[in-house]
Amino acid sequence: MSVPPGGGPLEVLLLPPDREGVLDARALERSLPDANVRLASSLADAVSRYDAAVDCAVSGFRVPGGTAVDLRERAEVDADRTPHIVVVEAEDGRVPVEAVQEPFADLVPAAGEDDTTAAVRESIEKVVSERRSPHLAGDWPSDRRALNDRKASILDQFFTKIPQHLFVKDASARNVMISEAAVSRRIHRLSDDYLGKRDIDGVVPVEEAREPYEDDLAVIRTGEPILEKEEYYPTSDRWFRTSKVPWEEAGDVVGVLGASQEITEEKKRERQLEIVNHHVRHAMRNDLNAVAGWIDVVRNREDGDRNEDGEDRNEDGEDRNEDGEDRQRDDEILDRVSRITERLCNRVEKQQAIVDAVSTEPEPAPRDLSAVVESELRAVADEYESLRIDADIDRDVTAVADEGVDQVVRELIENAVQHSEGRVPEIGVTLHRNGDRAEIHVRDDCTAIPTYEREILTGEREIDQLNHSSGLGLWLVRWLVENSEGRVEFGRTDVGGNDVAVTFPSPG
The missing domain is CATH 3.30.450.20 (PAS domain)
Incomplete structure (x- = not known):
């Protein structure tokens, strides 16, 4: 007996005829090694054992406590889903009319016990091979x-x-x-x-x-x-x-x-989160180690001061000078720790922005890119009062972009400020139409982005423990632009600075 194509063992409900010597129930059970046979002793027992998992019901027409018709009605056997095989004993050569009228899957004439058992087994194989699989419900045809x-x-x-x-x-x-x-x-x-x-x-x-x-x-x-x-x-x-x-x-x-x-998009998101995780483990750990180092400097100096408190000092002037030097060193340490914590907070914000960018479904739509760029330039000017930006913005430039496009310009400008080595950088921003595209260029006079970092950002080089991008800002730019089906390219200016070009498609 084969396992039905729906998977799992065949579930057979068996209620033998009410007269012994017609069907050898135990022999039938042994002949179905790949099936679970629920052997019932009476009509009531069979009704209690019948459920939706039953694949085939087998019974005599006359059973202890009633008939096969009673079993169908009381157990609510679904003839379209569960084939019902009935062993019929002819009386005076006549089959009970109810057996013919009911939609039973097969009628097996009662013969000798062994012959009837074999015939029932063959009938099960036949009706199960035509059984719908997997289980089906509704108005499905019964013929093969x-x-x-x-x-x-x-x-x-x-x-x-x-x-x-x-x-x-x-x-x-x-x-x-x-x-x-x-x-x-x-x-x-x-x-x-x-x-x-x-x-x-x-x-x-x-x-x-x-x-x-x-x-x-x-x-x-x-x-x-x-x-x-x-x-x-x-x-x-x-x-x-x-x-x-x-x-x-x-x-x-x-x-x-x-x-x-x-699953390209799924793998891309996995990669993006891997990069963020790598950056968190590497860059943030370095910053936290630096903070811990400065704390140790202060703690060790305080320990030394406490040791000196027990010793006499000969000159008050020297004490005052040393106190002034200590306060100056404390101020320097606090400034350094403050800058590090500010950088950490900035990274956390970038982290959240990246998680938002990679975890939400992009929704590129036509946007007024001219208004977006001008708004960001005003916001940057308010934040960095000494910064002067040479802007050349075409009017009414519309492009297909995700709603995060406003962060792109800000990140590129802030990247230049952060890498200007303490001076005020010269930054130029342009927005022009170029055929069926809109192009934004952000140029600066800062040290050029290292080749290995540009290769990492463009996917030409793998990121690893010894080889990583220094900041999350440019990653955020890349992924925001990709969400807009745009493109980022890293070039250099004539004076050796950076020229980052961001291209967005124009509306159809």
Whole structure:
């Protein structure tokens, strides 16, 4: 007896006929090793044992306490969902008319005990093989042909409407069926380009095709599924989560059934949080260590002062001078600690802004970029009174951008201020239309952003313990612009400063 395709053991409710010698219940139970048989002793017992998990009911027509019709009515057996097989004893060669009128799945004539038991077992295999799987509810056809037609219609709609990369491959790992839905970003090609080909036949770039092809062969060879495997395709910088299961017919593996869902955005967010976590562990730990170091300086000096209190000092003037020097050192230490804590607070705010940026769904929309840039320039001028910005802003420049675009200009200006080495930097901001794009340039005369840092920000270099970006501000800029489907480029000015270009698409 095979396990039903819905998964899990078959659940059979068995209520033998009311007369012994008709059906060997124990023998039937032993012949169904892959099934759970609920053996009932009476009609009332069978009703109490029947529930939605029952896959097949077997009973005599006449049972202790009533009939099979009573069992159907009292247990509310759903004939469309649960097949009911009835063992019928003909009286004077006649079958009870109620047995014929009721929608039982099968009627098994009572013969010798062994023959009846074998016939019931065969009947169970027949009706279960036609059983809907997984469990279905509602107005579904009961005959196998109509049910298969219904399944084929549903399968066709899965492959034509679900926006996911679904595929069927034969025993040679050739694609024989591919979803036709409008998948905006299929792995590499349109669906028709896959048909009749293996991954190594040019469907996927050759350097990326070997592993998925070998996965296909492994599933076909072993019959073991590969579930939710994350696959990276570096030539397109995209990630997919793929599941492959054996395609079986008559107990043999004849190919592969699979589904692949793009998870590039999910992996990008993981990467973003990894970068933030790395920065927190590295940069913030350094700042906290610096604060702890200055606290130790003050504590050690106070300990020395307490030791000297027990010693006589010869000259009051020297004491006054030393007191003045101590106060000056204290002020310097407090200034340093204050700057460090201010930097820590700024990083915490940047952290929160980044978490907000990566955890919310971007909503790019047409925005008045001219108004946004001018508003941010006024806010920066109020905060940094000595700062002078040379601005050249075109009027009425509209671009498609996320609502966080206002932070982009502020972060780029503040980045220049923070790296100006204590002087007032010269900063220029421009906003111009350039064909179907809007371009913002923020230029400064500060030390150029190091090459390794620019490479990290653009993804050309991996971030690691020895190789990290110095601040979160530029990361925030990059991710806010990406949320707006824009682009950030890091260049240099003629005098060796930085020229950060941010490009946004214009509304259609």
